[in-house]
Amino acid sequence: MANNKQKVSVFAPASIGNVSVGFDVLGMAVKPVDGTLLGDVVDVEYSDNSSDLIVIGQFADKLPSNKEDNIVWSCLLLFNQALAQANQEVVDVSLTLDKKMPVGSGLGSSACSVVAALAALNLYYQTFQQFSFSKQEMLEMMGQMEAQISGSLHYDNVAPCYYGGLQLMVPDEKVISRTLPSFNDCFYVMAYPGIEVSTKAAREVLPAQYSRADVIRHGQNLATFVDACHRQDKQQAFSVLTDVVAEPYRTSLLPKYQQAHDYLMAQGALAVGISGSGPTLFSVCQSEQQAKEFAQWLESHYLQEVNGQSFGFVHVCQVDENGAAELAAK
Numbered sequence: 661m662a663n664n665k666q667k668v669s670v671f672a673p674a675s676i677g678n679v680s681v682g683f684d685v686l687g688m689a690v691k692p693v694d695g696t697l698l699g700d701v702v703d704v705e706y707s708d709n710s711s712d713l714i715v716i717g718q719f720a721d722k723l724p725s726n727k728e729d730n731i732v733w734s735c736l737l738l739f740n741q742a743l744a745q746a747n748q749e750v751v752d753v754s755l756t757l758d759k760k761m762p763v764g765s766g767l768g769s770s771a772c773s774v775v776a777a778l779a780a781l782n783l784y785y786q787t788f789q790q791f792s793f794s795k796q797e798m799l800e801m802m803g804q805m806e807a808q809i810s811g812s813l814h815y816d817n818v819a820p821c822y823y824g825g826l827q828l829m830v831p832d833e834k835v836i837s838r839t840l841p842s843f844n845d846c847f848y849v850m851a852y853p854g855i856e857v858s859t860k861a862a863r864e865v866l867p868a869q870y871s872r873a874d875v876i877r878h879g880q881n882l883a884t885f886v887d888a889c890h891r892q893d894k895q896q897a898f899s900v901l902t903d904v905v906a907e908p909y910r911t912s913l914l915p916k917y918q919q920a921h922d923y924l925m926a927q928g929a930l931a932v933g934i935s936g937s938g939p940t941l942f943s944v945c946q947s948e949q950q951a952k953e954f955a956q957w958l959e960s961h962y963l964q965e966v967n968g969q970s971f972g973f974v975h976v977c978q979v980d981e982n983g984a985a986e987l988a989a990k
């Protein structure tokens with residue numbers, strides 16, 4: 661019997677799409693070391709009326725005002741369709757999206773909403789309706805929703821956001837994504853400058869074809885990185901973290917990126933890259949001390965003002981091994 665105490669809450673973390681060497685095929689979930697929830701939260705609770713969506717949070721006003729255009733609403737429709745196909749009863753629920761992630765940031769903002777929504781719905785049904793979809797089925801739905809919003813099917817944000825850790829997308833629909841050993845003693849400085857770059861626009865600047873030299877370099881960098889992850893060879897892994905597929909073409913969309921990249925590399929960063937399709941920059945550091953110094957520098961040199969206001973932020977992060985996680989009921 662449903663009642664008004666039935667409620668679950670799920671957090672889904674930010675992620676670094678591509679990780680420089682794996683365009684559309686590598687992604688890593690991150691979490692700030694100070695405990696800030698860098699990601700979106702979705703609550704699902706019993707409704708005795710009809711299903712609904714409320715959007716709150718710092719970046720709520722950046723989303724479409726009607727709920728039908730919010731990807732979280734599309735997630736509910738897709739989930740209900742899957743329930744019907746599985747001959748399960750569909751119940752009315754009220755969803756609340758706490759939109760903590762800036763849109764078009766390169767932090768996998770839409771993936772955070774998609775993963776938090778679908779994972780929360782699955783948890784709700786598992787807890788109160790004794791039915792749930794498998795993780796694999798969930799990831800497929802998440803990919804479908806991410807494709808709807810960005811115009812192409814790529815799992816490099818939804819897979820790490822859902823599973824956590826460093827994920828490699830494999831061309832096998834029965835697997836989709838495999839966890840790679842990551843460097844969890846490293847620190848990843850994430851600097852979001854406060855401007856918006858849409859994934860769609862950042863894909864449109866990419867060439868349709870690449871030279872043989874680029875193809876060889878890309879294959880060699882990705883293969884060397886994956887091998888070094890398995891051997892936990894940090895120096896080797898980060899020495900090849902160079903993007904030949906997207907970064908050379910996207911730099912022009914990212915004011916101050918090249919200067920920041922060159923400065924941080926000269927100061928001893930293990931690597932610097934564009935997170936996803938940008939504009940967030942990530943920098944890999946050996947020590948927390950170095951990460952904090954870089955964070956301070958990026959705050960003064962990479963964040964930007966839009967109409968006299970700054971929406972940017974910088975966080976010192978580590979790998980988020982958990983991915984989407986239930987939050988204690990408030």
Ligand SMILES: Nc1ncnc2c1ncn2[C@@H]1O[C@H](COP(=O)(O)OP(=O)(O)OP(=O)(O)O)[C@@H](O)[C@H]1O
Pocket residue numbers: 722723724729730731732762763764765766767768769770771773774809810817857858859860936937938
């Ligand atoms: N809940 C939601 N979260 C994020 N974007 C949403 C959501 N609902 C609808 N949208 C719309 O989807 C589009 C998302 O664009 P885009 O794919 O560039 O963003 P993103 O996922 O935030 O980017 P990134 O992966 O670089 O962080 C925007 O037009 C936004 O208004």
Ligand SMILES: N[C@@H](CCO)C(=O)O
Pocket residue numbers: 677678683684685766768814816817859862863906935936937
């Ligand atoms: N891998 C995709 C999305 C990253 O968020 C891209 O770089 O366009």
